[in-house]
Amino acid sequence: MEIHRTPLVSPSLGTTRELVSYHYGPAHAARRIVIQSSVHADETPGMLVSWVLKRRLADLESRGLLRARVVVVPVANPIGLNQRIAGALIGRFETDSGQNFNRRFIDLAGRIGDGLEATLGHDEQRNGLLFRQAVHAALEEVKPRNELESLQLALHWLSADADIVLDLHCSLEGVLHLFTHADAWPAFEPLACYLGVGTSLLCEDSGGHSFDEAINLSWGALRSRFGDRFPIPASPLAACIELRGLYDVTHEFAERDADAILQFIALRGGIAGGVTPPPPLIRPPMPLSGSEQIDAPCAGVLVYRAPLGAWLKPGDAVADIVDPMTDQVTTLHTQIEGVLYTRRVTRYVHTGVTVVLMAGVTPRRTGPLLTA
Ligand SMILES: [Zn+2]
Structure with missing residues (x-):
């Protein structure tokens, strides 16, 4: 396991924060999976799931069973986690700007693609590699103006070349549910089954440019621009998982949800050994x-x-x-x-x-x- 620390832009003299990520499995594995929790900082069920996942992944790694590089970001929003007003944790909106922490992630659609056409060819895998390089190159050009923008850039960077991205949130009170892009649903249906979600919600673009959409849409923009002339591999898969409600923080839920995520990773070939067949889907997506x-x-x-x-x-x-x-x-x-x-x-x-x-x-x- 490796620990990576990305410093954020300092908001004030004498104050610095960092985004810490934990990297398990082979560094150059063909598959890369990112799991982050609590971009809305007061949504704590995901942090407990990440904690369970860290221990399980460390064990799998020590036994040589990890086939994918799995990155866990247990505290995806250290800014929000320290925002308190009269004792109440304010984790959904940045108190300075009022911006929702999970909106207005970097829109790469208009920033990538120029110059790619001359390099693309008929090798689908190579085109995918060029796409990923283009996304990273575009992110390198982004100059964050404040701490929040540097956090969003750091999160985007970690997931930019991932095959699968799971963004763990929760509702105020809620049934376990999942948001993803309609195109990604067939791949995520087994995850919905393992988790036992009460509903899955699909859309092309919600208009909020949330984190999972920023990942999906940047690839989609390239696909719509070049996909009719060049073979393009499937988009990275990004989903937002709502782990019930704010107060559904128990060891039992965390163990069960971590189990489901690991079963999904095994199904996708990221963990060696047996695969547990997913149970039936509770309800078709809507x-x-x-x-x-x-x-x-x-x-x-x-x-x-x-x-x-x-x-x-x-x-x-x-x-x-x-x-x-x-x-x-x-x-x-x-x-x-x-x-x-x-x-x-x-x-x-x-x-x-x-x-x-x-x-x-x-x-x-x-x-x-x-x-x-
Ligand atoms: Zn949330």
């Missing part, structure tokens, strides 16, 4: 554009009437908002058929906040598809 976001039309005490993971029909009640002064009770209903996959943690809502996310099979939304 389009992210088919999801319904139900917001609070008024403030009040939030009382859920439908549990996480419930399959609901149009008109079913999901929650009441109670005003204990006027006695008014406002019941929220879903308009779609689908699964209730995330809820809020706090049981008081302000007007306009999102109360529930539903996943449905029929595309219905356009524009930005991710929550703030």
